[in-house]
Amino acid sequence: MGQENGNAPPHARDKRGEFPKGHPPIFKHSIDPLQADDWLRAIERQLVIAQCDDKEKILYASRQLQGAALDLWDSFCFSHTEANPITWAKFCSAFRTHHVPAGLMKLKEFLALKQGSMTVAEYRDKFIQLSWYAPNEVDEDGKRQELFMEGLNDGLQYQLLSHTFANFQ
Template sequence: MPPPPVDSLTRFLRLNPPVFSSSTEPIVADDWLRKIGRELATAGCNDAKKVKFAAHQLDGPAAAWWENYTTTYPLESVTWTQFQQAFRTAHVSAGAMSLKKKEFRSLRQGGRTVSQYVDEFSKLARYAPEDVATDAAKQEKFLEGLNDELGVQLTVATFANYQELVDKATILEGKHQQMQNRKRKYGELAEAHSFDTIFAPRSRRSRRTVDVGAAGAPSPAVLASPRPDAADKRRHHLRDALDAPHLPIFFPVDEDHRNRRPLRHRRRAAVFIVAGHHHHPL
C-alpha cells in the first residue's frame, strides 16, 4: 500500500526553513527572503501558499509588521512578488544597503589581524557584489585594504585564486609577528645590559709605585691597591639602594643652588628617599 501523499506544508517544514525576527544587518533579512524563496520552490508551493508559509516563519517584530501590513492588504490579495517587495522595503533598507556598500569600498585592515580582516571583507562584500564579480577583482580589492607591510610583499606575487592569497597573507603575517617578538626580546636584553653597564663600577686602573733604591735605580714595580673614585662610590650606593628599597638613602641637596654666595655660606639640607618617596626634614 503506497504511503499517503504529503502536502506542501509538510514538505516545506521538513526543510527546516529559518525564522526571521529582526536584524541590524540588512543583508541578513535579504538572505532570509532568498532562502525562504528557494525552499518554497523546492516544496512545490504555488504563489498563495508561498505567502502563507513565508509569513508563518516570521516572528517578533517581523510578525508584528506582517499583522499591520495585512490590515491594509488582505492576505488573500497579496501575491508572492508583492510580499517580497513589501518585506524588502520594511527590512532591507536601500539607504542601509548603500551605506554598507560604501563601508566595504573604504575597508582597510588597520589594527585587525588578517583573519579578522577576511571576516569583515567577506561580510561587507555581499553589499557590493559588482565589486567582486570575478576572482581577480576580489583579489585586487583584498590587496588594496591590506596594511602596507603585507600588501607590498604580496602585490608582486601571483596567486591562483582568492583563497590562496588569503593563505599567503596569513602565513606572512605570522612571520612578521615572529620577527616583532624577536626584536622585542632583543630590545629587552639590550636594555637590561645597558642598565648593568651604567651601574657597574668602572674598571680600575692599577697604579704603580716605584721604590727608588739607594743607588738611584728604580726597584721592580709594585701594584698598589686602587682606591675607588667618587663616581664609583655613588654608583655603589645607588645600586645598594635599588636592591634594598626599604632602606633610606641620604643625599645632600643644596637648597641655595641659585645663590652665588660662597659655598661655605650656603645652607644645605638632607633629603632622604624611602621606598620611592622623597621628603625634606622638618
C-alpha cells in the same frame, strides 16, 4: 471504477509537510540587513523545493515570521483587501523595503557584478554606475582597478594581467 488504462492518478504532494522538512529559518528582526535578505532567499529556496504556488508561498513564509517582523506583516495585511490581494512579489518587495535598504542591494549587485555577455563598454558603465553604492570599495584607484578586472570575462582578464595601468580611466 478502476483505472483501466493502468495510469494511476497523479499523486498530490503534501506541501504542508514538504516545506518544514527543509527546516526554514525563523525571522524576528535583524540589525544586519544582509541577514534579512539571506532569510528571504533561504525561504524562497524552500518554497521552490516544496513547489508552492503564490498563495502558499505567502502563507508558509509568513508562518516563519515572529516578533517585530510578524507585527509588521500583520500591519501590511491589514492594508490589503480582496480587491488588492498580496502576491508573493508584493510580500518580497514589502519585506525588502522594510528590512533591506535599496542602497545595500545595489552594493551587493556591485560586488557581484560580472561582465558576462556585456561589452567592455557596457560593463564599464554599469561598474561606474553601481560603484556609487560602494564608496569604500573603490576609494583608491588600485582597488577600483582590481574590482573592475575581477569582473571581466576570464579570457580578457588573463590578457590584461601583465599590463599595468596608470589609473582606472
